[in-house]
Amino acid sequence: MKIFFKILIKTAKLFLIYSGISFIIKIFNEFIYFKLYEKELKSIILKNKPDIIYIHEFKALLILRKIYKNNLLLFKDTKFIYDAHEIECFRNPPKNFFIRLIIEHIEIKFIKDTKSKIVSVSHGICNYYRNKFKNSKKVFLIKNLPSKISFRNNLDDENYLRVSNIKKLFFNDIQKYDQAKLGIYVGNITLNRGIEETIELVNSYPNVYLAIIGNFSNKNFHNRITKLNYDKSRIKIFGEVHNELLVNFIKTADFAFVPTLPVTLSYYYSSPNKLHESKAANLPIFAQNLPEHLIELKVNSSQPIGAVSDFFNHINLKNDFEIFLNNLDKYKHNYKFEKNSYFNSPDQVEIYQKILE
């Protein structure tokens, strides 16, 4: 018994030493990595002398922070705008407690020092920052609405998408085209997005089909999905479609999945692109039960455009999905009362005016 405890204590000690060393190496690596960016960015800022700096995401803030700290005079009259695409310290995959604290401290300190205005994607994330700074006037909501404007010059390679649509591409059999119920998932194919749960769910309904439109984030997840046991004739994976073509491309589908799993706070408050794209395409939406989804789908109103469920709870999920499938026409009909909003709507331009004030 004594020997067993001795071995246990020794392994615990070794584990602690190993995790400590790996933590220090990780921080040291990051430090060197960012130092290299810093030098070049500083020279660009010195050359340009910008009046407004618009920072996208935390990595850019982290590098800029060092330059700001050492060159306060350089930024004397500069306005800062920080676009937080997500809550960085609670991003997926979940981070170590200490790393989370460090990120949070850096982010808050920089925003306070520079009096930055904050832009974010959802009500939840905006409220998170409002609570952090106890100031509601410096936080602005800009949703990830789909765009009709093309930002690229050459569109020749995507021409087939302009004439085609997801249902035509999915079904060769015309008979199936009218009868089948086709669901779509749009977005990055990666961990904790609820893709595995969605595949499992669709696989158990023989008359339901699923088109996954997006790219795999890495090879490991690709292998994980291909290893899953599912009907490959009913569940197909397509490549990424550009934003300005996407809404028309998915319009012919019957409904959309937004199964983001609330594994981190950032995902819990998320307002994913796929949600707004599916809304713009007037598709009934079956989503994970999250605060932003409840608002966007008007679940608690008399005119919902979709339903929510818990993708972790397999038994309830099936029941909810069946009810959702039976009410597809009702959700579709409710879109008549919905204002269809796209990027660059007058309200968005107005918000930008306020941000730059």
Next chain:
Amino acid sequence: MYKDKKILVITSRSFYKDYRVLKSIYNLFNFSQNISLVQLLKSNETIKKNNTIFNLNIHSIKPYYKSSINKEKKYSNKIKNFKKNENFF
């Protein structure tokens, strides 16, 4: 009011891929035409030509020392010249 203001947009990934960045640039263009963009790329990311509708002053930064970037350019030019060579199969 903002016409002559210089705006610097800093993004932590290739801006062609990120529609939120593209949309913010589009909106900022309503206020000022003088926009520069810095994209902080990963060491394995390739620098692509500006294929967007925006006429931007783009700076791409990779985590290299300047000497390493020069070396990289030097070798990529050599490879290009080698490929142009008629005897290259």
